[in-house]
Amino acid sequence: MITIKVPCSSANIGPGFDVVGLSLSIWLTLQVNIVTTTTTTDTTPPPHTLNCNITYEGEGASHVPLAADANLITRTALYVLKCHGQRTFPRTTHVHIVNPIPLGRGLGSSGAAVVAGVLLANSVSKLGLSKDRMMDYCLMIERHPDNVMAAMMGGFVGSYLRELDPADMERKEIPLAEVLPEPAGGINTGLRPPEPPLGIGHYIKFGWAKEVKAVAIIPDFEVSTATAREVLPEVYSKKDMACLSPITGTSGIFNLQRLAVLTTALTRSPPDAELIFQAMQDKVHQPYRKHLIPGLPEILASVTPQSHPGLLGICLSGAGPTILALATHNFEHIAEMIMARFKQEGITCRYELLEPAYEGAQVIES
Template structure:
């Protein structure tokens, strides 16, 4: 007899301008896993992919990010490997890789929910987040992907022992080898400390949609973080905090105030440093305004980029086409999509 269940995770846009590593927004593109169990066997589960990233993602369950995370969760909770009756996992992915739409955060949340379901672990939402934060160490994408909506989150300051447990290298959290291939496999992985991440959902005005303008090139989060400075001036931090404090309420108000939101989506902590990696970004953020494009509320880099996120209530197409024109001047082609703010992740048993 076969059983199956479906895990669905939304895309996310982190930062929304001034909320670097703090706020995230879930968006209506999805990573969907269909997980099938059947007769027990010693053969590892078969992984298949369709959609975004299908031609580049590893299909070996000991190398694929989602199944490695599932294995990590299982091993933290007393299961040595995948259950023997796990036959196949099909991943249908709408979230482009390395574009600032939270593909890796979605893959990590998918892995934690997969491990939780396969091991019948019944982890609380808080524990699910703890496991995810051992892998993806800034909370903005993973929290929004898990709980949905417009979300602010912080990492709790841990005591020295827990800090150490939460800082082990990723290679120890997610070793790549199969069970019979190395000494390290016998060791227990680092179990997440309790209550690493905390969050709150802000209100969101439902007339606001997100236009994602997606350049046809990848930019890894690691590369886009490497250009950021270690320290900031008080002036720049105050600039961001003032705007973030206004933005988290302004996007929930009716009607949304374009002037207030446009200014509140400006940033001095990450976007200026990422300009060099995303030709066209300075022009996009300075030339398109609510005055030139009625309906526009604000523009920011989505996550670590290169996608641009324009929040708007109408005129979506003209905003997107203007941004396309600016990127064309830099010889960069884009695709664009009008997205809604999405609900959080779901697991549905068939």
């Protein structure tokens, strides 16, 4: 029996668009049982697609596919297995998925699934891959490192993709369909998948003050990452990217200024609420996504450390629609105020009080 646990994650954290991610304490769990003895012969057809039986409970249970070549977790695992010359799961593998992470809400559900799939392949076939090497496989599927890096490594994480050398550059834009092809009939799907280059992504873990917790206010509707990215401009103007100092008259890069402060401000105890609140402002993605999330501008503007003692900062979690509020106390009041504002738009919500998942993804064998 193998248990795989992967935390959810929140990307961007205000000014850190596509740069920082925070793992949080809602855990996707896989309970994996490999039957090593069987009375069937090698010529007996496997009882389940690609030798894998999937059962599922939790978020999305009514519509998440349970075929091994269709479920994101097992498709990811099959990609890794095929890169190592294995076309199927060991006979017979049972994967029970328990998923409390809301789907399409900006809490890294797909990133957690990709990480879980890579860990699943590494575990069932004893590939001996390090977390760093497993991240290369994750980044072939999830091309933005913020969610998957936080989910794999844990904590508050900054990451970047390295510039590839000329040989690797030929493979840099491999179509995702070549990595995770649509199911087309069993073991011949994706016959020769591309292996990832070494060391695609790099990261650093930032500190985190022990007092700081995250309140996730989760609306009851989804915003797909693809839709949220479509509303972003292809090119940002100088006005979008810069701010004008009233003192010096010189321009500075708005998000970079704040991110440089935020990554240190969140490590200090006691936290400086005014410093963190201002450092969590953003001009790169939140202003463009306000039409996808009714009430977003009003919420971001009206919930402040002055109006809600205990609050440190507030932002859209990933692509949304979840709102992430960092705070040291008064958690329920902060959540209820934001939920009340959403209710004015006819939107119901729930909230979760979360802490950083410092250890990241885990594999437990028993």
